[in-house]
Amino acid sequence: MWNIPNLLTLFRLFLIPVFILCFYSGIENARFWAAFVFWLAAITDALDGYLARKLQQSTPFGAFLDPVADKVMVAVALVLIAVDSLSMWVTIPAIIMISREIVISALREWMAELGKRANVAVSNLGKYKTIAQMLALIGLIWRPEHWLVSWFSPVGMLLLYVATVLTIWSMYDYLRAAWRDLVY
DSSP states (O other): OOSHHHHHHHHHHHHHHHHHHHHHSOOTTHHHHHHHHHHHHHHHHHHHHHHHHHTTOOOHHHHHHHHHHHHHHHHHHHHHHHHHHTOHHHHHHHHHHHHHHHHHHHHHHHHHHTTOGGGGOOOHHHHHHHHHHHHHHHHHHHOOOSTTTTTHHHHHHHHHHHHHHHHHHHHHHHHHHHHHHHHO
């Protein structure tokens, strides 16, 4: 249980309250530090899975905890930017993304009970969605004002909508893969 991939996942869970504290701290460059903590969590997300496969250290604990850590960190970030923006143009994509995570988690659990978890395994489309989502959130969390990096916010907003389209598309793919088992 105490291998490097699992420790990275636990570290990502530890970063959630650090992220929230940075976001709301009001210190100078608080938004930068919140975005940095979120970026660090995103990097550990990619790294723990890679190391688990590379070092052959996959464990049931890691297989359970990794998606939980990912979904909680992303849901927290989506809620914070939706509340902070006070805009339906951010809130609606946030609701769609959080709802999709709940639906797909339930679908995977249900398919696992049927012994068909592989039918709804993570796809490349889901991975692209995650990349777009992480980059969007970094830009929307930071919201830099300096002219050299002020493009982060509009790019973040664009990527939020790219991630939303990929979210809907990937949910459709997962539901389509499980459809026969859902209706029969």
